[in-house]
Amino acid sequence: MAGSRMKLELSRVVQGRSRLGVLRGLGRTGQHSLEVPGCLLYTHFGTVPHLTQDTLHTLSNLPSVTQVTLSNIAEHQEVLEEFKDGFRKFAGLHDTVLYCSLHDPATFCPTGYTTNKTVSVWGSGGRIELTVAKFMALQKTVQPDWYQSMADGETWQNNTSRKRVRKSVDRTLTHLDECLLVHQKSQELEGVEVFGVVEGGDILEERLRSAKETAKRPVAGFCLDGLQTGTMDQALRTQLITAVTKELPEDKPRLLQGVGRPDEVLACVEAGVDLFESFFPFQVTERGCALCFSFDVSPDPERAGRAPPAVLELDEERDTAGETQQNGGLNLDDQTQMTSFEINLKDKRYQDDFRPLVDGCGCYCCKNHQRAYLHHLLVTNELLAGVLLMIHNTAHYHSFFDALREALANDKLDLLKRRVLREKVTSF
Template sequence: MKLELSRVAQGGWRLGVLKELGKTRRHTLEVPGCLLYTRCGTVPHLTQDTLNTLRNLPPVTQVTLSTIAEHQEVLEEFKDGFRKFAGLHDTVLYCSLHDPATACRTGHITNKTVSVWGSGGRIELTVAKFMALQKAVQPDWYQSMADGETWQTDTSRKRVRKSVDRTLAHLDEILLIHHKTQELQGLDVFGVVEGGDILEERVRSARETAKRPVAGFCLDSLQTGSMDQVLRTQLITAVTKELPEDKPRLLQGVGRPDEVLACVEAGVDLFESFFPFQVTERGCALSFNFDISSDPERAVLEMGEESGTAGDSQENGAVNPDDQTQMTSFEIDLKDERYREDFRPLVEGCGCYCCRSHQRAYLHHLLVTNELLAGVLLMIHNTAHYHAFFSALREALAHDKLDLLKRRVLNRGGDGQEEISPLEGGDKGE
């Protein structure tokens, strides 16, 4: 893969295109951007035909070893890789270690192994088993093994240092096997940057990982709930200074819009798009404003009106750090009785099938009666809305409107969305 940057802020955000993706080297992915989140190769609640009704989806599909490791024997017997096995066809396949929408269990890391959890329980992975899985899955790029059990704030410095050492040792073994294995030629490996909340270890991990022949970097143990956004931004800023500019940086476990904006400003290129799924599971709909097409006079007026609250992400998107299942202020809870007779679309101006064809009252009815269609319609909307947000983010960077976008997103969240204006930046092309 090859990263071409068109605009770069000093020590901050990057705008560009990730080119030559996949074995055919013909796919591209705009950055900042996100991957398509799946579970065992399927976007939750959606069939492949339903998913194909959505436009402007990323060309990179994420699968996780936590959901497919237990199928290793089947994939080895199939021989043609997971993409063909799951009917994914024309997509770039990225294989990560853990499911970002599921909390990782701790206490099962050794010097030689890491563990993932499938439907049948814990699966312990040595480097040899990990690489055998990559041969069976045949992804286009994959994340190296890592000891990521340092996201808790009370982790000792000694434990964090051991995490960095183990992760680097795993990477060295994996690269050695990778370059000797014919079936893995042409695949890209992402090194993992660990270090918990200790700045010195983060920097050391980044420097050492950057010395290895990796195609990009995964920033791990910085997920939502692990630390406050100020500390996360400081660590990411320090890490990205140690990484080469021509290789992409993928942040794991962060999906909230306010956190995405802060991390993009710190130099992150790619994100995992699990947040729409979490919102859907709560019976909620994403409903935040990212319209940056307003006329200049209106923008100046709103700048004055919002100057007292702009950037207050703790108030406008905060969650309980110990409970990532809590509703955020970027969504509306359609199970609430207030929506029983609300005949508006989820978001005015949104072009997704759900907003074009159904009202909030209908979604409320489906949710309170436990109809499976509720998850389908919510996932359609939440996926379209979230990816349209990333399109607006890239447009804002290209036209020097990032401050305007931040005011829109950070000050127009959740139930405060009842009177939002149409989303000119939404997905209207379906």
């Protein structure tokens, strides 16, 4: 563990907090890298929802790290143990770095089931209780390249008492120490990296204590937990993340769990976050919606390798969708509510709309199909609707991260924020 291969090389730090760089030394052999700020590839049991591996690889700007979750994998432990060759080979995932997290960020996780010794994950068959021993046995079976340590993350509800938050930080540190102990003695996990989890609910002192203590351990990076969309006001989240990142070493990555909306991504990058989970395109797809927000900051959109700007449509539909989001309302429905960054293709207005989802988008869906066709597929419940929407939403979201890195490199972050948040922007 002492000689962690994973290394964050920063090329710029903008306004003291936003970090631009490359995370190098990923994977058992260390040959992979990931640009930051960046995101991971979200999967269900190793597969991007709605997409086959072939379809997925029609997309050009995919991240090198694939996220799998124990909530999907735990119930298949026996099958994987019998297989013996790890999850990557089992799922046919070639040439990717495997990151294993505890929970699925797109799925609501019931609370009230942690104890001093256990945490619970929820698979299709219901609740699975994990001790550190069972958690680590799963990691040995999955054989990821990096994983988050076991953590008590049940303090994201606003009314959690200070005593309960303190207990969550204590338990999480204890779990981390126990995981590291097993990890260091395990041959199967040689060369595998561990991310420590920073908890602390909405209590600043506990967040700082969790960060400082976790940073003392031999971890390769940090997961910031309990700050999910819909659980906390954006201003408070930014304040907590800014304080926490000051306590974390500069050369180790910070991964934020459960936050995916573009406006929130921008705020969290400004607070010092490096990595995100890309579950947001999946949620948008499940709503029958298409991501349709502008993020172009380059003077020459026709330049090689980048799609021209997304056409910005200030239709009423997107404006009304935005109203439910801007108030930072603290309900869990935020995860399922339509946002101002998408258009609802089930809406009748699209039945005679023969434009692509986003003008200038280079994805397969936008090049070959029109909004009217997507509307038809959705109202007739055709499976192809999910496939085409997931292709576009994944491509659009990852292009947003490309634009974010470009904006940081060229001092255009403020312009990007105006584009994404639609300030001072007129409709086409």
